[in-house]
Amino acid sequence: MTDGTLVALAEAIRAKRLSAVEATRAYLDRIARVDGALHTFITVDADGALAAARALDAEAAAGRWRGPLHGVPLAYKDLCHVQGLPTSCGTRTAEYFTGPRECTAVVRLREAGAVTLGKLNMSELALGPFGDNAHHGDVQNPWRRGHVAGGSSSGSGAAVAAGLAAGALGTDTGGSIRLPAAACGIVGLKPTYGRVSRAGAMALSWSLDHLGPMTRTVHDAAVMLGIIAGRDAHDATASHRRVPDYATALAKPVTGLRVGVAENYYFDGLAPDVERSVRDAVRALEGLGAAVQPVRVPDPTVHHGVANAIARAESAVIHARLARERPHELQPAVRARLEVGFQISAHDYLQAARLRAQLARQFIAEVFAEIDVLIAPTIPEAAPSLESAKAGSADDVVQRMGRFSRLTRPFNSLGLPALSLPCGLSADGRPLALQLVGRPFAEGTLLRLGHAYQGVTDWHARRPVLSPGGGSG
Amino acid sequence: MSTPERRQLAEAAGLAAVIERLGAAIALAEEPSGFAAALDAGAPDAFDD
Numbered sequence A: 001m002t003d004g005t006l007v008a009l010a011e012a013i014r015a016k017r018l019s020a021v022e023a024t025r026a027y028l029d030r031i032a033r034v035d036g037a038l039h040t041f042i043t044v045d046a047d048g049a050l051a052a053a054r055a056l057d058a059e060a061a062a063g064r065w066r067g068p069l070h071g072v073p074l075a076y077k078d079l080c081h082v083q084g085l086p087t088s089c090g091t092r093t094a095e096y097f098t099g100p101r102e103c104t105a106v107v108r109l110r111e112a113g114a115v116t117l118g119k120l121n122m123s124e125l126a127l128g129p130f131g132d133n134a135h136h137g138d139v140q141n142p143w144r145r146g147h148v149a150g151g152s153s154s155g156s157g158a159a160v161a162a163g164l165a166a167g168a169l170g171t172d173t174g175g176s177i178r179l180p181a182a183a184c185g186i187v188g189l190k191p192t193y194g195r196v197s198r199a200g201a202m203a204l205s206w207s208l209d210h211l212g213p214m215t216r217t218v219h220d221a222a223v224m225l226g227i228i229a230g231r232d233a234h235d236a237t238a239s240h241r242r243v244p245d246y247a248t249a250l251a252k253p254v255t256g257l258r259v260g261v262a263e264n265y266y267f268d269g270l271a272p273d274v275e276r277s278v279r280d281a282v283r284a285l286e287g288l289g290a291a292v293q294p295v296r297v298p299d300p301t302v303h304h305g306v307a308n309a310i311a312r313a314e315s316a317v318i319h320a321r322l323a324r325e326r327p328h329e330l331q332p333a334v335r336a337r338l339e340v341g342f343q344i345s346a347h348d349y350l351q352a353a354r355l356r357a358q359l360a361r362q363f364i365a366e367v368f369a370e371i372d373v374l375i376a377p378t379i380p381e382a383a384p385s386l387e388s389a390k391a392g393s394a395d396d397v398v399q400r401m402g403r404f405s406r407l408t409r410p411f412n413s414l415g416l417p418a419l420s421l422p423c424g425l426s427a428d429g430r431p432l433a434l435q436l437v438g439r440p441f442a443e444g445t446l447l448r449l450g451h452a453y454q455g456v457t458d459w460h461a462r463r464p465v466l467s468p469g470g471g472s473g
Numbered sequence B: 001m002s003t004p005e006r007r008q009l010a011e012a013a014g015l016a017a018v019i020e021r022l023g024a025a026i027a028l029a030e031e032p033s034g035f036a037a038a039l040d041a042g043a044p045d046a047f048d049d
Helices: A006-014 A020-038 A046-061 A104-111 A154-161 A178-184 A218-228 A272-287 A300-318 A320-325 A332-343 A346-367 A386-390 A394-404 A410-414 A443-456 B003-023 B034-042
Strands: A041-044 A073-077 A115-120 A144-148 A168-172 A187-190 A210-215 A258-262 A291-295 A373-377 A418-425 A431-438
Touching: A006 A020, A006 A218, A020 A041, A020 A046, A020 A073, A020 A115, A020 A154, A041 A154, A046 A115, A073 A154, A104 A168, A104 A218, A115 A154, A144 A386, A154 A168, A154 A178, A154 A210, A168 A178, A168 A187, A178 A187, A178 A418, A178 A431, A187 A218, A187 A443, A210 A218, A218 A418, A218 A443, A258 A272, A272 A291, A272 A373, A272 A418, A272 A431, A272 A443, A300 A320, A300 A332, A300 A346, A300 A410, A300 B003, A320 A332, A332 A394, A332 B003, A346 A410, A346 B003, A346 B034, A373 A443, A386 A394, A418 A443, A431 A443
Parallel strands: A073 A115, A073 A168, A258 A291, A258 A373
Antiparallel strands: A041 A115, A168 A210, A187 A210, A187 A418, A373 A431, A418 A431
């Protein structure tokens, strides 16, 4: 049961082949069995989940169905405020983030019938692409123990890959949905800036934060996005655009879609197996009728400077008390990244915000005049070992973080939707991934193309083999 | 000055140099809210996209 997709599970419950309680127990049993070694959860709410599942079963017995996720067990990154559960944000402080209002996306999923299993491990303060955490344990990659799960939504990526939740929420400020999705062999969608409300989720950088689904298939991601997207009175940046029926639109053909393969930057310095797998995927898309062409993109390194100035300044403001009053609690690399923000001048911060507007307009005009979707690798190499990711000084680690996330960060400052999906395995069985990037609010196009790709490949159907304790080879 | 402080100042100075270079030719009328406008203007016409 925990081996399937969110959509299949929802259908089984709807058809009464399975109850919400049975589904919830299956996930809780699996969490108890394997998560001691994987460290994907910070809080498991077994009692709350079973109580919710029992209520949902009673409603179903009375003919009342809450929505498309009735009885489906999900879990949320531990920066989403969920009533009654602590929100550590990956810090040492159990209740680091509190507030009067629950995370809007969680509320919408619950209203659609989802059961909350608990809160998922993450990089401390969402600052880090590897998913290591000194306070709650390093999240292990389910495909290969001792290797990073990717971050910062590390628990979300590993839990979905290991069958510990049918789907999860993550957040992405520089790649934090797509990197763990890629490293763990699942689907991760960073929507357009403003497509999904961030209300009730800890901010790392208001200008660059995105909240989105992490699932086993593109179809699952389409269903979750359709539920969580849309205007929200509690988040002024949430777009008022209507929300399309993403799941229904998956059936539309992809013939003739113009897919651009980046000629510059995105294929530089890749591990050979990453490049090979993405080029194979490009051929698969051609086989589906997509019109593939090379495309030059405006220099992405420019975006790094702009994004870093904004992200450093905003994160230092948001987490100033922790950084100034209890810096010893922070992991060295997290502290190093956070403290730089105190040195960014108001002039540079505001100038970066102006530049971002100019760069976004330029990128959209130049690139999407020629193509509908840009394809690029998500990660430059398969998940590295935890030991190598954490080795050396804080400066060494920060440099390494920048290299690992260099393919995802440009699309945060641009605010464009980006869908990561698995496209291969390294020789020793670690997942490889590509990202599809589209025009603003063109999530439907990305999902349609990704769904078509998953219709002719089986990378998304492969599962890590876990030993009884949760370890893998 | 400690080593971490020197490193912080160096990184901030590096970012400032990048911003200074990129901002040399930025239009006077450009403002941060132009970002949201760029996303809206760049969205596809078809609703189901």
